[in-house]
Every structure is written in structure tokens, then in C-alpha cells.
Amino acid sequence: MPPSFFIAMKSTISLILNIFVRCARVCDASYIGETGRRFGFRLGEHRKDTERQEEKKFTRSERKQSESQINKSAITYHAMQENHVIDWENSKVLDRENHLLKRQIKEAIWIRRSGAVLNRDEGAHRLSHIYDQLLCLCIVAVPITSDTDITPESFLSLQEQVQTLLVAFQSQQQTIEHLERRIEEVETENLELKLSDDGAARASVGFSASLSTTVALGDSQTIMFDTIISNDGNGYDSRHGHFTAPITGLYAFSVTVMCHGSESNLHTSIVKDGQIIGKCFANGYSSDNGSKLVVVQLQAGQMVWVEHAVDPSGYKIYGDEYSSFSGFLVQAY
Template identity: 30%
Template sequence: MKSATALLLILCLSGALVQAEMASQSDISAELGALRASVEELRLMENRLAASESNVQAQENTVKELRAELDVTKTELLHYKEQAEKMEKKLDGSKVAFSVALTEAVGPFRVETTIIYPNIITNIGNAYNAHTGFFTAPISGVYFFRFNVMDSWKDSAMGAALYKNNQRVLLNNAWNHWEDNEHVSNGVVLELSQGDVVHMRLPAWYSVTDFGEHHFNIFSGFLLFPM
């Protein structure tokens, strides 16, 4: 009887151990499943984090590119502004035109002499100096000049020469055979650099004549276009 009871007890204990072991294995399986789920979730989170970091890097690169483009644009705008200011100054300096006249007889002299036209009819840009007789180019460009001279002395040489700096460009003259008004005139297009000087000279022993406001002797010029 005792043996049967002991056997029964052993069988019960064995069943309980088996059940406990099965329960433990079930718990372990559940824990492993939960762990696998957590690992998968972590992997997904790592992937999302990597994707986010990649997007952030791409955005940072885009910001750098935009900043570089902005710097280039600022540089270009500054260049255009400087060019516009230079063009504005050039346009302001392009308003150049003058006409001046004699008011009395000049010459003859023993040496070639600069003709100073004291009567300023027009002097836009103030490039002509009535004290020296010189026109000074305010900007580089192509200019047109014209002059007319007159003399009324019989048996005398008359005329004038146009000079660029110290170089004679042209000379117009005539001999007055009669006691009458003798005229000569001419015109020329000159390319001038800023600061170049143009003026008229009376050759030695030549003379020109004017009376008050008749303006027989005129010296004129104006800028055709800047360069």
C-alpha cells in the first residue's frame, strides 16, 4: 500500500515537473518573441534614424549650396551696381558741347599764338576754358570740332590751325587780295582720351577780324559718343 502511494506521489510530482517545464518553456518562448519584436522595432528605429540623418545631411548640403549661390548673386549685384554707377557717371560726363567766338581783331604776331575766344555762347560741361582757349576732354570719346575764321585786311594772310595737344591736326588759310571779308572754315572728328586738349592757333603774321557781336570767328565742338 505504501509502495502504491509512493508511486502515485512520484507520478504526480513528475506531471507537475513536466507541466512546470512546459510552462517555463512557454514563458521563455513568449519572452523570446517579445525580445525579437523589440529588436525588430529597434532595427526599424535605426533605419528611420539613418534616413532622418541622411535627410538632414541633404538639407545641410542644400543650405550650403543656397548660401554659395547667394554669395555669388551678391557679388554679381555689387558688380552690376559698380557698372551702373560708372555708366551713370559716364552719361553725366557725356553732356559736352561748346561754341565760342571772338569779339575783336587778333594778330598779326611774330610767333604762332593760341587764339583765345572770350565770348562764350555755349559751354555745356564747362570743358572750354575762356582764359586759356583750351578745350579739355572730360571723358574719353569721339568728338567733332568746327571753326570759321574771317579777316578783312587787304593783302594779308589769314587763317587758323587746329591742334590736338601739341600736334597740328589741320590748317586752313587764304590770302586776302581785296579789301573785303575773306572766310575759311573746316571741321574734323577726333578721338580723344580724357584730359586731351584741343585748341586753335593763329600762325605767325596771320590775322583774323571780328566786330563786336557779329561772330565771324567761331570755334565749336561736342561729344559724339563716349568710349
């Protein structure tokens, strides 16, 4: 059975793809990740990065610098260290998901279920280990089809597996319900602690981040404003470009985007959990910039981010701190 890499991708629709690897010895390792770029574009990035390192000849100092760059890509590092050849042509789609949070949960499930993975973390979403037993049982369970020969012994075994699965599921449901109640209690206690005697909220939540470098954007790509100016409450994640509300309340968000030279118009959107709540436009024929301010209610845990609207891929947003994303808590509930 050939070893494989699995990658979760996002375009207009999100994909999970399978990248095969040929090697001299058995390798069951896999790589799983999610991105805002299209399948072909992201796959091409992995391929170019790997092949560039394979073909390049280095001086001693260049080799040391190259090893630092390789370490940034788990796929390239594995291919170089193990001398594995990646079978790019046989890559295939395994799953699809539009919603950002659902896609990140699927990514975490794939990582957990795959066992031996090259990933250096458990994904963008931290999946609780209380689901491990349930995921393990889902892998073991055998689907019954019209072509399957069912003996009394195998049927009894399947019944026992189903019963065990149901018991585990009910146990997990009870644990989840208990944790949800406890989360609500903690959130209430936390908010009460942040309120002064006269009822004025003392909670401090706000962030401001800018874009350091010019970026070519794909369709519906999340824009990651990587230079953090302020981040009270630690709600903004520069790694993924989204803000997560630490407490329930009324929030204000603003975005400013600048076109790169006179190449193209630039359409961007402020998005709340997959729903567009504001749009921003910049005229690319005069290095124009556009701004948008929205005020919106958020429940604790909901996310807001800025993404490129449906335009031809490759349009660029100007960096050098000209483009920015900010937000703050107006009133806690």
C-alpha cells in the same frame, strides 16, 4: 641781390625770362607767367604798359579809371605802387618749352619754387601740393662740381640729403600711383552713371565760342575765342582758348576764321596736345573766311585749341563774332 620778375614766354620755341627791378629798398618779389607771344614782343607790351602809366598825367576821374586798368597787370601795379624802376635791358631767358601743357606745368613749378611772387593765382596748371616737399628738397640740394671742396662732414650731409630726397620721391610716386588708380576708378564710375539702360550715352559735352574783337596774331599764337555762346560740360576755357575733354570719347571740332580787310592771308591750325590735326586758310585780299571740321578721339584730360600758323607776326583775325570755334562729344567710350 636785386629783385626780379620771371615770365614764361612762347614763340616758335617757348622761353622763360628774367626781368630785373631796381628799387630803393630790398624787394624779393617776382612775377611768373606764360604767353603765346614772342619774347621781345611780350616784353615790349609790359614795358609800354608800365611806362605809359608812369608818364601819364590824370584828372581825378581818369586816375580812378587808370587804377582799374593797372590792377589788370600785376607788374605795372607793383611798379606804380612801390615806385620801382624796371631794368628791362637785363632781361634774360631762363627756360624753354614748346609743349603747352608742359610749359604750364613749368610755370606752376616756378611760381611754387619762387616763394614771394606777385601772381594773383598759381598759374594755368593747378599743381598739386603733394609735390611741395619734393620741390623744396630740390632747391636745398647742392650740386657737386670739380671745383667744390668736399669735406667728410659736407659729403655725409649731401648723402643724407640725397637719401631723404629718394625717400620723399618714392613716397610721392606711391601717392601719384594711388591717385591715378583712383582717377581711373572715378572716371569709370562717372561714365557708367552717364549711360542709360540701353547703353546710349547721356553725357552732354559741347561748346561754341566766338571772337569779339579783331586781334593781331604772333607766330604760333593761341587764338582765344572770348565770347562763350554755350559750354555744356565746362570743357572750354575762354581765358586760355583751349578745350579740355572731360571724358574719353569721339569729338568733332570746327573753326571759322575771317581775315581783317585785305591786309594778308590767314593760316590757322586746329591742334591736339601740340599736334596739328587740321588746317584752315582764308584769302586776305577779299576779306575771305575759311572753315575746317575735324573728328578726333580724345582721352579725358587731352586738350584741343586753335592757333595761328607760322606767318609773319601782326596778321589780324577779324572779330565782331565773325570768327568762331566749336566742338562737341559725338560718342563717349
